[in-house]
Amino acid sequence: MTELVLKIKYLENYDPLWPKMAWAHPGDSGLDLRACIPEPVVLHPGERMLIPNGVQMELCGSQDVEIQIRARSGLAVKYGIACANGVGTVDCNYRGELKTILINLGQDDFTIAPGDRIAQAVVCPIYHPVLECVDDLSETSRAAGGFGSTGRG
Numbered sequence: 001m002t003e004l005v006l007k008i009k010y011l012e013n014y015d016p017l018w019p020k021m022a023w024a025h026p027g028d029s030g031l032d033l034r035a036c037i038p039e040p041v042v043l044h045p046g047e048r049m050l051i052p053n054g055v056q057m058e059l060c061g062s063q064d065v066e067i068q069i070r071a072r073s074g075l076a077v078k079y080g081i082a083c084a085n086g087v088g089t090v091d092c093n094y095r096g097e098l099k100t101i102l103i104n105l106g107q108d109d110f111t112i113a114p115g116d117r118i119a120q121a122v123v124c125p126i127y128h129p130v131l132e133c134v135d136d137l138s139e140t141s142r143a144a145g146g147f148g149s150t151g152r153g
Helices: 073-079
Strands: 003-009 029-033 041-043 048-052 055-060 067-073 081-083 088-091 099-104 110-112 117-125
Touching: 041 048, 041 099, 055 067, 067 073, 067 081, 073 081, 099 117
Parallel strands: none
Antiparallel strands: 003 055, 029 117, 041 110, 048 099, 067 088, 067 117, 081 099
């Protein structure tokens, strides 16, 4: 099995005084992404903003991986700050600067300062199954029951 390597290139907007990307604790899945902006910006309730992260990445060793950009749970629960696209996908062949689409789902303005940790990057496996067109699918007890079909919520 080939070793998976994540190459990280720090761009000009990444302040050299900020910590380099690393896992904060053994077993952590996400690498913190910072707001690489020249001055603070205010994200108003309901507003979306694209925030540069000051890094480019290259996954080496496999084409069956991606980087997922995920919200920081503390920002979500305390302030309502989330990734506007839920989870962002960075394909293994993308070489541009990582950027995070944030949305303020809270009720108050939220100020993002240069260097703030705003999201996290997680390396995840992806699967490429064989695609097969069929006329019928197997039956299940759930069948086509969708949202709310198994009870409240």
